[in-house]
Amino acid sequence: APDSFDWRQKLGVVSSVKNQEQCGSCWAFSATGNIEGVWALKRNESVSLSEQELVDCDTLDNGCGGGLPTNAFKTVIQLGGIESETDYPYDAENEKCHFKKSLSHVKIDSYVELPKNETYIKNYLYHNGPISIGINANAMQFYFGGISHPPNWLCNPSSLDHGVLIVGYGTGKTRILHKIQPYWIIKNSWGRTWGEKGYYRVYRGSDTCGVSQMASSAVVN
Ligand SMILES: CCC[C@@H](/C=C/S(=O)(=O)c1ccccc1)NC(=O)[C@H](Cc1ccccc1)NC(=O)N1CCC(N2CCOCC2)CC1
Numbered sequence: 375a376p377d378s379f380d381w382r383q384k385l386g387v388v389s390s391v392k393n394q395e396q397c398g399s400c401w402a403f404s405a406t407g408n409i410e411g412v413w414a415l416k417r418n419e420s421v422s423l424s425e426q427e428l429v430d431c432d433t434l435d436n437g438c439g440g441g442l443p444t445n446a447f448k449t450v451i452q453l454g455g456i457e458s459e460t461d462y463p464y465d466a467e468n469e470k471c472h473f474k475k476s477l478s479h480v481k482i483d484s485y486v487e488l489p490k491n492e493t494y495i496k497n498y499l500y501h502n503g504p505i506s507i508g509i510n511a512n513a514m515q516f517y518f519g520g521i522s523h524p525p526n527w528l529c530n531p532s533s534l535d536h537g538v539l540i541v542g543y544g545t546g547k548t549r550i551l552h553k554i555q556p557y558w559i560i561k562n563s564w565g566r567t568w569g570e571k572g573y574y575r576v577y578r579g580s581d582t583c584g585v586s587q588m589a590s591s592a593v594v595n
Pocket residue numbers: 397398399400401434435436438439440441442443507508509511512534535536537588
């Protein structure tokens with residue numbers, strides 16, 4: 375894989391930054407972001423997918439009270455598909471499931487949980503598209519741009535509490551010492567005004583904030 379790569383430069387692979395609002399549905403946004411990318415690359419079709427379907431219909435998780443992208447993938451497989459954002463719009467609250475199989479033409483066949491290895495994840499991303507991850511969001515709440523590189527005692531790699539999407543990676547200069555630092559480009563679901571137009575760059579190479587601890591992806595055959 376190249377030294378840097380960004381799926382946002384490939385039209386239709388990464389949808390626009392969304393906002394989960396006052397609902398703990400980050401896990402659903404992480405899952406839809408991954409399925410959108412895999413589907414676009416496999417079927418050459420770009421579609422924005424429904425987080426609300428997952429919030430309402432994924433009984434393995436807790437809707438606005440929290441969940442896991444891997445459970446969301448299981449649910450999409452069991453339900454037999456996922457509807458578009460237009461057909462099943464987001465309301466930022468737990469509602470009664472009104473999934474319609476006839477309306478969901480995006481389907482996944484399985485999902486994979488990736489090894490806890492940033493080099494593996496980099497190669498997998500390059501060949502398969504954006505990847506769902508769990509992360510410790512401690513350093514995200516006061517992030518205003520740049521390459522975030524908190525120490526482990528501030529951002530424990532084994533206490534993950536947020537679901538997000540890796541869309542690329544690169545190397546850049548830090549503002550202070552102009553040191554070259556490798557980073558991940560992460561799509562968040564806190565709106566376009568947060569971070570760098572809704573995105574977060576975090577140091578790549580030392581499992582910062584646990585970026586490699588829970589990486590997963592849907593598989594479309
Ligand atoms: C109340 C839930 C908040 C929500 C995200 C909210 S958030 O607004 O994005 C945010 C995150 C961090 C700081 C501030 C704000 N967090 C989650 O959903 C996180 C996301 C996550 C964590 C770890 C790995 C991957 C993804 N998950 C969770 O909170 N949970 C994981 C699943 C668990 N289920 C219990 C029932 O049995 C099945 C499992 C419930 C708790």
